[in-house]
Amino acid sequence: MIRVLIADDHPVVRQGLRTFLGVQEDIEVVGEATDGTDAVTLAESLEPDVVLLDLNMPGVDGQAALGELRARGVGARVLVLTSMSERALVPPAVRASAAGYLYKDVDPDALVRAIRAVNDGHVLFAPEAADAMLPPAAGGGAGRDPGLAALTEREREVLVQIALGRSNREIARALVVSEKTIKTHVSNILMKLGLADRTQAALHAVRNGLVEG
Known part of the structure:
Protein backbone atom coordinates (compact mmCIF):
# COMPACT_ATOMS: atom_id res chain seq x y z
CA MET A 1 0.00 0.00 0.00
CA LEU A 134 14.09 24.76 -18.19
CA PRO A 135 16.06 27.31 -20.18
CA PRO A 136 13.91 28.95 -22.91
CA ALA A 137 15.67 27.07 -25.69
CA ALA A 138 14.93 23.73 -24.04
CA GLY A 139 11.42 24.33 -22.77
CA GLY A 140 10.00 26.84 -25.18
CA GLY A 141 8.78 24.70 -28.04
CA ALA A 142 6.06 22.13 -28.47
CA GLY A 143 6.92 18.49 -28.96
CA ARG A 144 10.27 16.82 -28.51
CA ASP A 145 13.45 18.84 -28.35
CA PRO A 146 15.41 18.15 -31.57
CA GLY A 147 18.57 18.37 -29.44
CA LEU A 148 17.77 14.88 -28.13
CA ALA A 149 18.86 13.51 -31.51
CA ALA A 150 22.42 14.56 -30.63
CA LEU A 151 22.50 12.08 -27.75
CA THR A 152 23.94 8.62 -28.23
CA GLU A 153 21.81 5.62 -27.34
CA ARG A 154 23.74 5.17 -24.10
CA GLU A 155 23.37 8.85 -23.20
CA ARG A 156 19.61 8.55 -23.69
CA GLU A 157 19.61 5.54 -21.35
CA VAL A 158 21.50 7.56 -18.75
CA LEU A 159 19.10 10.49 -19.17
CA VAL A 160 16.12 8.22 -18.48
CA GLN A 161 17.87 6.87 -15.38
CA ILE A 162 18.47 10.43 -14.17
CA ALA A 163 14.76 11.17 -14.64
CA LEU A 164 13.97 8.14 -12.49
CA GLY A 165 15.91 9.74 -9.65
CA ARG A 166 18.88 7.37 -9.76
CA SER A 167 22.33 8.37 -8.54
CA ASN A 168 25.47 7.94 -10.65
CA ARG A 169 26.37 4.87 -8.59
CA GLU A 170 22.93 3.32 -9.13
CA ILE A 171 23.05 4.06 -12.86
CA ALA A 172 26.54 2.57 -13.15
CA ARG A 173 25.33 -0.57 -11.41
CA ALA A 174 22.25 -0.85 -13.66
CA LEU A 175 24.21 -0.33 -16.90
CA VAL A 176 27.24 -2.36 -15.74
CA VAL A 177 29.80 0.38 -16.32
CA SER A 178 32.03 2.43 -14.04
CA GLU A 179 30.77 5.42 -12.08
CA LYS A 180 33.42 7.53 -13.84
CA THR A 181 31.90 6.59 -17.20
CA ILE A 182 28.46 7.67 -16.01
CA LYS A 183 29.86 11.03 -14.85
CA THR A 184 31.24 11.54 -18.36
CA HIS A 185 27.87 10.67 -19.91
CA VAL A 186 26.08 13.09 -17.58
CA SER A 187 28.48 15.90 -18.51
CA ASN A 188 27.95 15.19 -22.21
CA ILE A 189 24.16 15.17 -21.79
CA LEU A 190 24.16 18.53 -20.03
CA MET A 191 26.47 20.05 -22.63
CA LYS A 192 24.54 18.73 -25.65
CA LEU A 193 21.16 19.81 -24.29
CA GLY A 194 22.36 23.13 -22.90
CA LEU A 195 21.20 22.30 -19.37
CA ALA A 196 22.72 23.40 -16.09
CA ASP A 197 22.29 20.39 -13.79
CA ARG A 198 20.71 16.98 -13.17
CA THR A 199 17.40 18.49 -12.06
CA GLN A 200 17.00 20.26 -15.40
CA ALA A 201 18.02 17.05 -17.18
CA ALA A 202 15.35 15.06 -15.31
CA LEU A 203 12.69 17.67 -16.09
CA HIS A 204 13.80 17.77 -19.71
CA ALA A 205 13.33 14.01 -20.00
CA VAL A 206 9.86 14.24 -18.45
CA ARG A 207 8.87 17.20 -20.63
CA ASN A 208 9.92 15.39 -23.79
CA GLY A 209 8.17 12.12 -23.01
CA LEU A 210 11.23 9.96 -22.31
CA VAL A 211 9.74 8.91 -18.97
CA GLU A 212 6.09 7.99 -18.57
CA GLY A 213 4.10 9.33 -15.62
Whole structure:
Protein backbone atom coordinates (compact mmCIF):
# COMPACT_ATOMS: atom_id res chain seq x y z
CA MET A 1 0.00 0.00 0.00
CA ILE A 2 1.10 3.55 -0.75
CA ARG A 3 0.57 5.59 2.42
CA VAL A 4 -0.53 9.14 1.57
CA LEU A 5 -0.75 12.26 3.73
CA ILE A 6 -2.98 15.07 2.39
CA ALA A 7 -1.92 18.61 3.31
CA ASP A 8 -4.46 21.26 2.27
CA ASP A 9 -6.31 23.96 4.20
CA HIS A 10 -9.61 23.47 2.35
CA PRO A 11 -11.87 20.80 3.94
CA VAL A 12 -13.71 20.19 0.67
CA VAL A 13 -10.45 19.47 -1.15
CA ARG A 14 -9.24 17.13 1.58
CA GLN A 15 -12.55 15.27 1.67
CA GLY A 16 -12.62 14.96 -2.12
CA LEU A 17 -9.10 13.60 -2.25
CA ARG A 18 -9.70 11.21 0.64
CA THR A 19 -12.89 9.87 -0.97
CA PHE A 20 -11.31 9.39 -4.39
CA LEU A 21 -8.02 7.95 -3.19
CA GLY A 22 -9.82 5.72 -0.70
CA VAL A 23 -11.29 3.58 -3.49
CA GLN A 24 -7.84 2.82 -4.94
CA GLU A 25 -6.71 -0.68 -4.02
CA ASP A 26 -3.06 0.30 -3.54
CA ILE A 27 -3.44 3.69 -1.78
CA GLU A 28 -4.24 4.42 1.85
CA VAL A 29 -4.83 7.95 3.16
CA VAL A 30 -3.17 7.93 6.58
CA GLY A 31 -3.82 11.51 7.62
CA GLU A 32 -4.86 15.08 6.79
CA ALA A 33 -2.99 18.29 7.59
CA THR A 34 -4.58 21.73 7.54
CA ASP A 35 -1.41 23.83 7.41
CA GLY A 36 2.34 23.56 6.96
CA THR A 37 3.14 23.02 10.62
CA ASP A 38 0.58 20.23 10.79
CA ALA A 39 2.00 18.69 7.60
CA VAL A 40 5.53 18.49 9.04
CA THR A 41 4.34 17.09 12.38
CA LEU A 42 2.13 14.42 10.81
CA ALA A 43 4.73 13.48 8.19
CA GLU A 44 7.21 12.79 10.99
CA SER A 45 4.78 10.79 13.12
CA LEU A 46 2.81 8.92 10.44
CA GLU A 47 5.75 8.24 8.08
CA PRO A 48 3.72 8.36 4.83
CA ASP A 49 5.25 7.32 1.52
CA VAL A 50 3.84 10.35 -0.32
CA VAL A 51 2.74 13.78 0.89
CA LEU A 52 0.21 15.65 -1.30
CA LEU A 53 1.16 19.22 -0.45
CA ASP A 54 -0.67 22.45 -1.27
CA LEU A 55 1.56 25.54 -1.41
CA ASN A 56 -1.04 28.09 -0.34
CA MET A 57 -1.85 27.39 3.31
CA PRO A 58 -2.17 29.70 6.33
CA GLY A 59 0.68 30.19 8.78
CA VAL A 60 3.57 28.02 7.60
CA ASP A 61 2.80 27.60 3.91
CA GLY A 62 3.58 24.60 1.74
CA GLN A 63 6.86 25.99 0.46
CA ALA A 64 8.19 26.49 3.98
CA ALA A 65 6.85 23.09 5.02
CA LEU A 66 8.66 21.43 2.12
CA GLY A 67 11.94 22.95 3.24
CA GLU A 68 11.31 21.89 6.83
CA LEU A 69 10.51 18.32 5.79
CA ARG A 70 13.85 18.08 4.04
CA ALA A 71 15.72 19.78 6.89
CA ARG A 72 14.34 17.19 9.31
CA GLY A 73 15.22 14.29 7.01
CA VAL A 74 11.64 13.14 6.46
CA GLY A 75 11.82 10.42 3.83
CA ALA A 76 8.37 10.88 2.27
CA ARG A 77 8.23 11.81 -1.40
CA VAL A 78 6.44 15.15 -1.78
CA LEU A 79 4.02 15.76 -4.64
CA VAL A 80 3.00 19.41 -4.80
CA LEU A 81 -0.68 19.79 -5.71
CA THR A 82 -1.57 23.45 -5.96
CA SER A 83 -3.85 25.96 -7.63
CA MET A 84 -1.11 28.60 -7.66
CA SER A 85 0.16 28.95 -11.22
CA GLU A 86 3.07 31.39 -10.73
CA ARG A 87 6.11 29.98 -12.53
CA ALA A 88 8.40 31.50 -9.89
CA LEU A 89 7.07 29.06 -7.29
CA VAL A 90 8.32 26.00 -9.14
CA PRO A 91 12.14 26.33 -8.81
CA PRO A 92 12.12 26.72 -4.99
CA ALA A 93 9.94 23.62 -4.69
CA VAL A 94 12.32 21.65 -6.89
CA ARG A 95 15.36 22.87 -4.94
CA ALA A 96 13.62 21.65 -1.79
CA SER A 97 13.40 18.19 -3.40
CA ALA A 98 9.75 18.07 -4.45
CA ALA A 99 9.34 14.86 -6.45
CA GLY A 100 6.45 16.25 -8.48
CA TYR A 101 4.48 19.41 -9.18
CA LEU A 102 0.89 19.28 -10.40
CA TYR A 103 -2.04 21.69 -10.53
CA LYS A 104 -5.46 21.05 -9.01
CA ASP A 105 -7.14 20.88 -12.40
CA VAL A 106 -5.30 17.60 -13.04
CA ASP A 107 -7.47 14.69 -14.14
CA PRO A 108 -8.20 12.46 -11.09
CA ASP A 109 -6.89 9.34 -12.80
CA ALA A 110 -3.73 11.22 -13.76
CA LEU A 111 -3.28 12.20 -10.12
CA VAL A 112 -3.44 8.56 -9.05
CA ARG A 113 -0.86 7.65 -11.69
CA ALA A 114 1.31 10.52 -10.46
CA ILE A 115 1.16 9.29 -6.86
CA ARG A 116 2.22 5.83 -7.99
CA ALA A 117 5.00 7.20 -10.19
CA VAL A 118 6.39 9.45 -7.47
CA ASN A 119 6.25 6.58 -4.98
CA ASP A 120 8.26 4.47 -7.45
CA GLY A 121 11.02 7.06 -7.55
CA HIS A 122 10.04 9.01 -10.66
CA VAL A 123 9.93 12.79 -10.96
CA LEU A 124 6.64 14.01 -12.40
CA PHE A 125 5.81 17.59 -13.31
CA ALA A 126 2.94 19.22 -15.14
CA PRO A 127 4.28 20.48 -18.50
CA GLU A 128 3.90 24.10 -17.40
CA ALA A 129 5.87 23.41 -14.22
CA ALA A 130 8.59 21.59 -16.14
CA ASP A 131 8.87 24.51 -18.56
CA ALA A 132 9.42 26.85 -15.62
CA MET A 133 12.57 24.92 -14.71
CA LEU A 134 14.09 24.76 -18.19
CA PRO A 135 16.06 27.31 -20.18
CA PRO A 136 13.91 28.95 -22.91
CA ALA A 137 15.67 27.07 -25.69
CA ALA A 138 14.93 23.73 -24.04
CA GLY A 139 11.42 24.33 -22.77
CA GLY A 140 10.00 26.84 -25.18
CA GLY A 141 8.78 24.70 -28.04
CA ALA A 142 6.06 22.13 -28.47
CA GLY A 143 6.92 18.49 -28.96
CA ARG A 144 10.27 16.82 -28.51
CA ASP A 145 13.45 18.84 -28.35
CA PRO A 146 15.41 18.15 -31.57
CA GLY A 147 18.57 18.37 -29.44
CA LEU A 148 17.77 14.88 -28.13
CA ALA A 149 18.86 13.51 -31.51
CA ALA A 150 22.42 14.56 -30.63
CA LEU A 151 22.50 12.08 -27.75
CA THR A 152 23.94 8.62 -28.23
CA GLU A 153 21.81 5.62 -27.34
CA ARG A 154 23.74 5.17 -24.10
CA GLU A 155 23.37 8.85 -23.20
CA ARG A 156 19.61 8.55 -23.69
CA GLU A 157 19.61 5.54 -21.35
CA VAL A 158 21.50 7.56 -18.75
CA LEU A 159 19.10 10.49 -19.17
CA VAL A 160 16.12 8.22 -18.48
CA GLN A 161 17.87 6.87 -15.38
CA ILE A 162 18.47 10.43 -14.17
CA ALA A 163 14.76 11.17 -14.64
CA LEU A 164 13.97 8.14 -12.49
CA GLY A 165 15.91 9.74 -9.65
CA ARG A 166 18.88 7.37 -9.76
CA SER A 167 22.33 8.37 -8.54
CA ASN A 168 25.47 7.94 -10.65
CA ARG A 169 26.37 4.87 -8.59
CA GLU A 170 22.93 3.32 -9.13
CA ILE A 171 23.05 4.06 -12.86
CA ALA A 172 26.54 2.57 -13.15
CA ARG A 173 25.33 -0.57 -11.41
CA ALA A 174 22.25 -0.85 -13.66
CA LEU A 175 24.21 -0.33 -16.90
CA VAL A 176 27.24 -2.36 -15.74
CA VAL A 177 29.80 0.38 -16.32
CA SER A 178 32.03 2.43 -14.04
CA GLU A 179 30.77 5.42 -12.08
CA LYS A 180 33.42 7.53 -13.84
CA THR A 181 31.90 6.59 -17.20
CA ILE A 182 28.46 7.67 -16.01
CA LYS A 183 29.86 11.03 -14.85
CA THR A 184 31.24 11.54 -18.36
CA HIS A 185 27.87 10.67 -19.91
CA VAL A 186 26.08 13.09 -17.58
CA SER A 187 28.48 15.90 -18.51
CA ASN A 188 27.95 15.19 -22.21
CA ILE A 189 24.16 15.17 -21.79
CA LEU A 190 24.16 18.53 -20.03
CA MET A 191 26.47 20.05 -22.63
CA LYS A 192 24.54 18.73 -25.65
CA LEU A 193 21.16 19.81 -24.29
CA GLY A 194 22.36 23.13 -22.90
CA LEU A 195 21.20 22.30 -19.37
CA ALA A 196 22.72 23.40 -16.09
CA ASP A 197 22.29 20.39 -13.79
CA ARG A 198 20.71 16.98 -13.17
CA THR A 199 17.40 18.49 -12.06
CA GLN A 200 17.00 20.26 -15.40
CA ALA A 201 18.02 17.05 -17.18
CA ALA A 202 15.35 15.06 -15.31
CA LEU A 203 12.69 17.67 -16.09
CA HIS A 204 13.80 17.77 -19.71
CA ALA A 205 13.33 14.01 -20.00
CA VAL A 206 9.86 14.24 -18.45
CA ARG A 207 8.87 17.20 -20.63
CA ASN A 208 9.92 15.39 -23.79
CA GLY A 209 8.17 12.12 -23.01
CA LEU A 210 11.23 9.96 -22.31
CA VAL A 211 9.74 8.91 -18.97
CA GLU A 212 6.09 7.99 -18.57
CA GLY A 213 4.10 9.33 -15.62
